[in-house]
Amino acid sequence: MLLSDEGQELLARLREHDPADDLAVATRLRRTHDAGLVAAALTQARLRQRGAAKFGADAGRMYFTPHGLEQSTRAPVAEHRARRFAAYGPGAVADLCCGVGGDALALLRHGLTVTAVDRDPLTCAVVRANAEALGLAERLEVVCGDVTDVGAGGREGVFVDPARRTARGRVFDPEAYSPPLSWALGTAAAGSPGAVKVAPGIPHEAVPPAAEAEWISDGGDVKEAVLWFDAGGDRVRPGARRATLLPSGATLTGRGLPDPPVRPVGRYLYEPDGAVIRAHLVAEVAEELAGGLIDPTIAYVTADELRPTPYATAYEITDVLPFHLKRLKALVRDRGIGVLTVKKRGSAVSPEDLRRRVSPRGPNSATVILTRTAGTPTMLLSHPVTP
Template sequence: MHAGQLAALRTPDGVKALTTAAELAGGDPLAAAAALRSSGVPAGLAAAALTQADLRRRAAGKFGADAGRMFFTRAGLEQATRSAVATRRAARLRAAGVRTLADLGCGIGADAIAAARSGITVYAWEADPGTAAVAAANAEVLGLAGITVTAGDATAADLSGVDAVFCDPARRRDGRRVFDPAAYSPPWDFVAALPARVARTVLKLAPGIDHALIPPGAEAEWVSVRAEVVEAAFWCGPLAEVPRRATLVGAGELTGTGDARAPVGPVGRYLFDPDGAVVRAHLVAEFAALIGGHLADPEIAYVYADTPVPTPYARCIEIEEVLPFSLKRLRALLRARGVGRLEILKRGSALDPDRLRRDLRLSGPAAASLVLTRVAGAPVALIGSPTSGTTST
């Protein structure tokens, strides 16, 4: 979205078009566009209003009620921090004594908004002029005077007068994800050098970031929201509290060194499938110690125990059958149990779950969970059922 479109949406006619578009959102887009144009809305404004209405509807899961007032770009919404995660980060920065923050690569302003609401003055930089205009508009419509947005290269930002730096480098180019840190914007060599310039630095990165890129002495945190790993964050300098942290927003935090090894033993009665944040933070051994569990294969992050210990850090499945993997034998066993709905989990298996599901030719009223994994290096199939929740079809 360019600045002209944003300005048009903020006029009285634009606000009216947005209101009408919101009522039409979720339906047939061609019919919605026709309805707007027939009411006298120019084609360009109608298209911009319908796009914003759709993005606001999608943004509700990240921003709650704020989404209905904010402005978005598609790429900006994709990378924007969820409000619950940004709020938690802002509270931690505020508690650490941060009062002024440079937000480098602010996108549509999600983290700047949370920081300003916590009482931190934010100096935000965004390379894309249209996105910078969106961030400034969002600060204004939400009534946040403590955010200054500059449209420009974050590498030119003056960091001499701030308490801390937050950097969320853009990881999309031409609508596609960028996986090479050297291709981030700003690039990785600039991002990695920030802790040496401002001791209190936080770097927000993709969950799949290489552990080898963790700055020396930094705390590496992986964050999960409702079992989805949404980001990694490196807390540098005085902000580092522990080597590794797995944060399940609203559920709990697990910390540790990230280099411990869990004991290895036989398959137990209960299998625990750790949350992705626990796995990515390399805290499986700490989780195993928490529940008195062990691994059945030293390279597979499934934890086994003989009791179903309640925990927010993993799903628990009661194991009823353990067999060496054999398609013929597995099909016969599931047929005998009348399984027509099968959840398939896998770690350490190259099998394609969708193809396997077709090959199993499931039929019957029962539901089950199938775990494809390795035990002592050998492929096995574990059949069971969750101790809570429901299986997927």
């Protein structure tokens, strides 16, 4: 319905639509249009507005299902992955469990031929419509079927994104994924290259020895992990661990370093990006910063010098104190701190509760870091700095 001229006209009229006006707009439009078409257009308008957070300006021309939008890869992450595929030069990629096409669209934009496979007919129609809307349909083949039956279809490159949710919520057993993770890994391992999208919390011991594991963050939020394979060459490093930070694209690869030393808090504290922590690469960051850990179990790096790094956020420490609520309240009051950012790692204290009890007031701002130093509950008063 939405692809008809009438549907396109409705979508164009609803482009700047405020969802708060749904009832009034629906009532008005139903006077001249089919009620079902109006409902579909309003739903799509809302989904496009939500989709802007993942797809930017493209969302205004794309089509979504609620589940498909929720599970889709955000554009910067898909773009990064497509760039890696294109650099490896497979020419054609099978996108298995393609969803609404976020990854397929990125692969197409990098000049690759894509076979997108999904078992849901509506989702397949959405992928086709999205490629048409963005002018990318020429090199796209959509196959509607079970990926375990269709397979990679002879494509050299393979990308698999198993569904980790059902109608009842998140699935924690990898063999209950759709398709099972073992099938996804086996299929991707035969690719040249091949990749499987997995949850960022995947245990390191669950990563196959033949895979290179890459954790990806976007704007500081860890979004996913990808297991890379290359059955036909040496374009990935089996056993390697990598952290990639978007939008900068900075990539840190593990060098097998031992745990950093534990040392007293210096002038600066560095908070590594979540992808660095997930990839177990804090030691690489500590070496780069000539720093050490404040506690053997806490992923905070401390150093005496301020050095630039894309892999961590730096804070200048002004006070290192044993955790004491009354003392913190007095410090905040005496220094006129009205904006208090509370960060924590290794502390059971609720930031919201602490902020409420401290009652910050005044023109100044500060960051308090609740953590442990050498096993002792500690509060570090600080402010962010840029090298």
